Amino acid sequence: MDRWLHPSVFYFIGSLLLPFIKSEKAKKFLLLLIPSLSIIDVALMQEGVYGAFNFLNINLIFGRVDKLSLVFAWVFVIMAFLGALYALHVKEDGHHIAANFYIGSSLGAIFGGDYLTVFIFWEIMAFSSVFLVWYRKEQKSIDAGYRYLLVHVFGGLLFLAGMMLYYYKTGNLAFERILPTNAGVAEYLILAGFSLNAAVIPLHAWLPDAYPEATVEGAVFMCAFTTKTAVYVLARGFPGFEVLAILGTAMTVYGVFYAVIENDMRRVLAYHIISQVGYMVAGVGIGTELSVNGACAHAFAHILYKALLFMGAGAVLYMTGTAKLTKLGGLYKYMPLTMIFYIVGAISISGFPLFSGFVSKSMIVAAAHEEGRLILMLLMNLAGIGTFLSVGLKVTYFAFFSKDKAPIKASEPPKNMLWSMGLTSALCFIIGIYPDSLYVLLPYNVEYHPYTLSHLSEMLQILSFTGLIFFLLVKKLAPEEKINLDMDYVYRKGGRAFMFVDDMVISPIDTWWGNLYNTVGLKLLFLKARFASLFDRVVIDGIVDGTAFSVRMVGFLVRKLQTGRVQAYIGLAVFILVIVIWIALRMG
Amino acid sequence: MNVLKYIEALKNNLNTLKKVLIVYLIILVIYDILIHIGAHGHFFVDNIPGFWTIFGGIGCFILIKVAKGIAHAFLSKDEDFYG
Structure with a gap:
């Protein structure tokens, strides 16, 4: 097929049809149809460059399809379907529209072949995803949403500034691999903008701040797309940057450190996004074919199991009204299926044999091993301990077992949630037992076999003895009703x-x-x-009669603009931004 | 529900469960010693039988102690800290 249809189109147009549909069933059908069509679209895609336009002497490329963009596109559309299924019961059209715009724009960023295209979709992502926080409609969420937006606008500005300097330096905006030796201020500004979205420390705090305040369904979408789009752009532009290898490894440990002491289930999981994305960032930073492959594989596996974990924690929050471990306990009696699905997610993220984390995370650790990076490898394995300790053991134990503290007689969540969790669990298992189904999608052809005797022994020892220490020290780990500074x-x-x-x-x-x-x-x-x-009456008025009138008109216009409504300001900001970019590009 | 029955059964036989798990841990270490015979790895850690056993146990212990220690020292605040 040499014609190419941008998969974002389904999400943008499809979701805008939603408000015009009256029947509940038709709405649900449409919500599942959108991702289904995009899955077919991605399945039919051939590698190549499509949708290139010349705009003010800049080559805009909307469709760069190669193995690197395809592996991310695959997991994005699969996740879009699972997320839509999970959020099927949500009544507000606005929530669905925000989610669909968010997914559509992250697909747009994945396929963008130049910085300007990536930037535009990058901004739509931030502005649409914030509604998934605001739809929680609690004061905490509204505040957290504003902070989320401000931080992302800051990140966008770093990216924009870097982009302009880059254009000034090279005369084009093509988004290609940058060699560490050529990188100057422009490249590092772009890197900083990307890193903010990847939650690279110290630019990470927006993530555990906002995600736990998002809606139950919104968090499932959010945990998948923002950070993984950032991993994609890092893998595209910045493989082999030593700073990423070091910061990424630091992220893996930093995330689990906070996860060990956090009380809110979803905040524990949010810190684990930082930790897991750390592996990917480190994989990109190590920069060998195996490690970049590992970063992509881990992003793929991670999107699925992290969404599954957020689905499980979301189901608990949805049914009991709280996600705080201090208030939960004994849920296995009321929500056994949710518990099983959560545990599948937990052992996937921990890297148990037969589940997806085992076959993806180990590629990055093995790459560090091959490159002789002993300290990176040991720290990554230490983070692996913390992962199993906090997500696998602590949350499972204190939410589903421990003492029975369930505030109300909780029960299983709605059927669509269970189906979505079930399907995601199945995918985690399939990737674990048949890793070639994932490896075949990876950008480089590298032989890698996860199921070797020594790797099995290594992982089982780490996990089993973590478990032993957990049960010896379980009292020390009791969650506390506190928040932690970050x-x-x-x-x-x-x-x-x-x-x-x-x-x-x-x-x-x-x-x-x-x-x-x-x-x-x-x-x-x-x-x-x-x-x-x-003086004025006598002299000036005679000369420039028209000026006073124009000043009054400008004043009138400015007053019109100052409506005090946030939407208007945001709209205006985006409009002015576009004009500024346009002028800047004209002058360049 | 079947799942519930199994969980209850396990809960009622915690002592047996503990014994089974301890045997499993011992087998794990013996298995690691066996696969190290004649093998030669990249780093010195690859050549120590049972290295990951020690690493997992001590790592987990240190992680809990350090994280909880720092949390209690200054990171933890009341939930209305930010108002």
């Missing part, structure tokens, strides 16, 4: 410090200045004005 302290308290300085210093000066102005300044001004008006 880097978001800087802008949450920093913002408050700014307000404090404003209250204590700037406001008094302002008031004082205002009083001074009122008493002294105004009198002087009146005096001056009397002279001026005389």
